[in-house]
Amino acid sequence: MLSLRAVNHYYGDRHTLWNVDLDLIxxxxxxxxxxxGMGKTTLVNCISGYLPVESGSMTWQEVGAAPLNLLQVKMEDRPAMGIACVPQEKRIFSQLTVEENLQIAWLAVGEPGSAVTR
Structure with missing residues (x-):
């Protein structure tokens, strides 16, 4: 489970995420x-670790495991945990299906198999 509590983000002096609370079950x-412009991409980028969180908490908890402070996990370590983002840009393989593109992303982090079933 991913839990966000009072997450805030700024671009310079511009406050972009305001006390976001969210549970992903x-x-x-x-x-x-x-x-x-409402902060959807900024939120995903904060969860993925591409952008810093100014304040608040993000907790990751695998089934049967202790909660982990996600803010202490490096961006490059998050995909191996199952936390990743595929941007809506031309960085995908247009000749492949969505599932095939996701499988390639999982292979890139060393986890073969279907990302769709995760």
């Missing part, structure tokens, strides 16, 4: 929706 599908 294993086995469920969560959708973050909003107009352009």
């Amino acid at each position: 294993p086995g469920t599908c969560t959708c973050v929706m909003g107009l352009p």
